Amino acid sequence: MEKIAVIDFGGQYAHLIANRIRRLGVYSEVIPPTSSLEDTEQFSGLVFSGGPASVYASDIPEFNAELISAVMPILGICYGHQLICRHLAGEVTRGKVHEFGPSTFTADTTHPLLKDVSPNSKVWMSHGDEVSQLPEDFTSIGSTSDCRNAAVACDDLKIYGLQFHPEVTHTEEGIRILDNFINLCKVQRKWNMKRYFQILEERVNEQCKGKKVFLLVSGGVDSTVAFALLNKILGPDQVIGLHIDNGLMRKNESSDIIDYMKKEGFNNLIFCDATDTFLSRLQGKIAPEEKRNIIGATFIEVLKERAASLKQDGENLILAQGTTYPDTIESGGTKNAATIKTHHNRVLEALNMLEKGTLIEPLAELYKDEVRELGETLGIPAELIWRHPFPGPGLGVRLLCHTGEVQPVEETATAALQPILKKYNTDGIILPINSVGVQGDSRTYAHPCLLYIEPNWVKCEQISTDITNNIRDINRVIIEIGSVSREHKMVQTFCDKNNLEFLRQADDICTQMLFENNLYRDIWQMPVVLLPLQANGKPIIVMRPIYSAEAMTADFAKIDANLLKKLWQQLESIGTGALWYDITPKPPGTIEWE
Ligand code: XMP
DSSP: OOEEEEEOSSOTTHHHHHHHHHHTTOEEEEEOTTOOTGGGGGOSEEEEOOOSSOTTOTTOOOOOGGGGGOSSOEEEETHHHHHHHHHTTOEEEEEEEEEEEEEEEEEOTTSGGGTTOOSEEEEEEEEEEEEEEOOTTOEEEEEETTEEEEEEEETTTTEEEESSOTTSTTSTTHHHHHHHHHHHHTOOOOOOHHHHHHHHHHHHHHHHTTOEEEEEOOSSHHHHHHHHHHHHHHOGGGEEEEEEEOSOOOTTHHHHHHHHHHHTTOOOEEEEEOHHHHHHHHTTOOOHHHHHHHHHHHHHHHHHHHHHHTTOOGGGEEEEOOOOHHHHHHBTOSTTOOBSOOOGGGSHHHHHHHHHTOEEOTTTTOOHHHHHHHHHHTTOOHHHHTSOOOOTTGGGGTBOOBOSOOOOOOHHHHHHHHHHHHHTTOOEEEOSOOEEEEETTEEEEEEEEEEOOOOOHHHHHHHHHHHHHHOTTEEEEEEEEEESOSOEEEOOBOSOHHHHHHHHHHHHHHHHHHHHTTOTTTSOBOOEEEEEEEETTEEEEEEOOEEOSSSSSBEEOOOOHHHHHHHHHHHHHTTOSEEEEEOOOBTTBOSSOO
8 A cells, every 4th residue: 555654753743644644645654763664665755753852862762764765755844854954964953942833934835845835824833953054955945033944855865854843733834735745755645534434343343342341421522422433333232331420520511411412312321420539539639640640540440330330240341431642642652752741541540451452442543623523424413523622630620729838930030031021011920830831742831921911812922922932931821801909829729619619610601601602613622720829819710712623733712802801700700810811822832721
């Protein structure tokens, strides 16, 4: 078969490159950097992915440098681009400015790799190093204001390189560039989804032969599609769905899901209220990764207990989860990838079961956009397919916990912020709390910067990127929509029933605003977060509405300022101290704060 290989250096988007190439009609496989030159002979082109390492680090992924001499078109992306240039005697140095998120790319459209690409377009970056000197016979075919060699080519060797990520949807011309690369590989386009589903069906049938399958159904898109899929392949007698209320769900969520499943004729779903178990385990816990691991492990424990109480013989039982590919990659689940955050379905217990073959994950290679496509073909109604994604740990990772003891922010960061505030003629402070980010394919846990500016989105986008590209201690930028006071106090905060109830109420008000204004479909997801900060003794809320396609990259959503003002009035009426709005793309900020 004609195919293209993606060499995985541990980048957050390595698998996404393969997914994009398949969507363009060419089969693509992910292979390790230790592959031999002979291994690559079956391919018509190679893509070297990004990765979290610096090419100069001592612990870079083991790599067979002979691969660069493969006689076929080669495309290096981010780390892959730097690695190739370095091996061919170019120079890679730490960039003066680190670029995360959007940047404007100026392209030489006469080059076949950039054919039909618009001369100036938005690209998504995530790098600290850059190629400062090109190898001999290489030319620059595109740049950004902070990166001279953003696109390079050596036509004789058929080697190309991009500093930005063409595979993410936020790179406007990314798919066209990958399409051009496929043309340069002169490979035929014969791959389609139908073929993929045949493979999926065979796999599920083989692994589940003669066994009962017990699936966690949170009611989100992934688990609902997995449930419908397993029901279709195996039949309802072989499948049992379990919906667990972990006390971290949104308002009325569990009852709505049970009602929906009944309405759709799924009679093989059972319900279990495990609120007290989950909340008692979370008592006094603060660190996001600890909370995530507790929640993930408790899910499996409850699932196993329920299976035992249904007298299901362990030997004849397979557990199933609706895990998708971002869950695996963000949890550091491939050889060279960094852990950004441990998704609930990727905790140790789940990995042990996967190894033993007692856990099945039929959607594990897919991204949300593909899961939705599959769901549509299975006849799942649009209102469910297009529900906003909701993470397994639910409100547990949207309620930032803290001892209440203030850790002062680094003075150097505060000093570095001043010239930027001056440049944009605005006020702002660095908050003494942390949230998770993803920068240069690695996890960050750094401060948000709060700005007192109007929601003028063009200015917001510029200042947000300027701050996070230049100040390492800041990975997120937010603005104030309304407040009862600008004095904030840090308070002890845990995942308890009172805090959860307040967050649930605030989340519901924000979500209703989207429905009432026809914005629900336009906005891809909108975490609402409760902070361990108060204004006048009242809790502070952050909203994080984003646009995305598959959660690997995101842009902050631009909601009308008047709607936000009204929303603040509603939130104020339930006792909220301030409403803040997240204006960070992904990268550098992840979608969820924890
Ligand atoms: P981040 O926050 O890393 O999230 O940008 C990417 C997407 O994944 C969702 N998410 C999770 N989903 N279990 C899940 O099923 C989890 O533990 C989890 N953590 C984050 C997040 O809501 C977003 O859509």
